[in-house]
Amino acid sequence: MLTALVLCLLSTVAMSTDEQPMPASKVPLRLLTIPTQIYSTVVNAKEGSTGWMFFLILEAADEGAITASELTLTYLSSGKPVRTETLGATALLAVDKTNYPPARLTGTAPTQPTFWPHAFRIHASVPAALGVDALEAKLRIAAGSKKTKVVQATIPIRTYEQKTRLNFPFRGKGIVSQGGAFEAGHRNRSGLYAIDAIGLTDTYAPVIQGNDAIQDYAGWGRTIIAPAAGKVVQVRNDRPDQPVDGVSDPTFFAPEYPDGGDPGNSVVIDHGNGEFSLLAHLRKGSVRVRVGDAVTQGQAIALLGNSGDTTGPHIHYQLQDGPRWEFANALPVQFGNVRQTSKGSYFEAK
Numbered sequence: 001m002l003t004a005l006v007l008c009l010l011s012t013v014a015m016s017t018d019e020q021p022m023p024a025s026k027v028p029l030r031l032l033t034i035p036t037q038i039y040s041t042v043v044n045a046k047e048g049s050t051g052w053m054f055f056l057i058l059e060a061a062d063e064g065a066i067t068a069s070e071l072t073l074t075y076l077s078s079g080k081p082v083r084t085e086t087l088g089a090t091a092l093l094a095v096d097k098t099n100y101p102p103a104r105l106t107g108t109a110p111t112q113p114t115f116w117p118h119a120f121r122i123h124a125s126v127p128a129a130l131g132v133d134a135l136e137a138k139l140r141i142a143a144g145s146k147k148t149k150v151v152q153a154t155i156p157i158r159t160y161e162q163k164t165r166l167n168f169p170f171r172g173k174g175i176v177s178q179g180g181a182f183e184a185g186h187r188n189r190s191g192l193y194a195i196d197a198i199g200l201t202d203t204y205a206p207v208i209q210g211n212d213a214i215q216d217y218a219g220w221g222r223t224i225i226a227p228a229a230g231k232v233v234q235v236r237n238d239r240p241d242q243p244v245d246g247v248s249d250p251t252f253f254a255p256e257y258p259d260g261g262d263p264g265n266s267v268v269i270d271h272g273n274g275e276f277s278l279l280a281h282l283r284k285g286s287v288r289v290r291v292g293d294a295v296t297q298g299q300a301i302a303l304l305g306n307s308g309d310t311t312g313p314h315i316h317y318q319l320q321d322g323p324r325w326e327f328a329n330a331l332p333v334q335f336g337n338v339r340q341t342s343k344g345s346y347f348e349a350k
């Protein structure tokens, strides 16, 4: 179910206020975020709240130990501070994923030595009425015996306006079995708002008969359709379906995903406006479009399957801002014909 953590670059304005200069380098000490663009999300579990999740990464030129002692996050609305949170050293340690490889930004190693000694997972939710549109981050650090210094960045937080009118990727009855990061679901860079959906029978049952074979699932083999018109830019069609219900067996993962997060057979559609649909875990051999094909909304493109990192037949859908999910940012998504897509929602897609 695409649970791997994947990372990437920034759109932040970074600077540092020196108290003691760090070693000279071509790679400036700076803060960046992954995803590189942060969007605010309605937090269903908290009335009237909006929130965001991202990694705040300290980038440095060398491997020298840098300790982080304090992070101050100031939320801004039209440039005015409306809320401030401070995390001390212990709190920072609790959300720190050290040693992220910077190659995860684009898939290729940086051209000069670059290190990410700290990557803090930031979760926040605030009253939507505060109108937060930026976040100022100030990280106090120290290297060796030098005095502390503060590295600072101002990070825009935007409200996303979806451009493509999307329909659900299959027709009929179903249930959203997993949601995005705000529902403790998908949390990788491009999948923050991803959904998994299982097909159901006309009486909303998940299985047709029995309960111990993937072929018993009501959704197994259901036609997957293009959510909107576009051009096919990625296809994979040769991965085996996981054979055992409830088991995501790593021996069925593609070699490039030994640790999971394998989308299996998949199709990426470029909608021509900076939005791309990823449809994953498709049935082996069922993909009937090729790279370069133009597709129309509702066109059959594959069958629902169980390939990749998955514990049962379902469709994984996400909207992203680039063709490759490993290096794209997640985009919030809404469907025209299925309005409620939070985890556990039953629906009928016409």
Ligand SMILES: [Zn+2]
Residues within 6 Å of the ligand: 001, 002, 178, 186, 194, 195, 196, 315, 316, 317
């Ligand atoms: Zn998924």
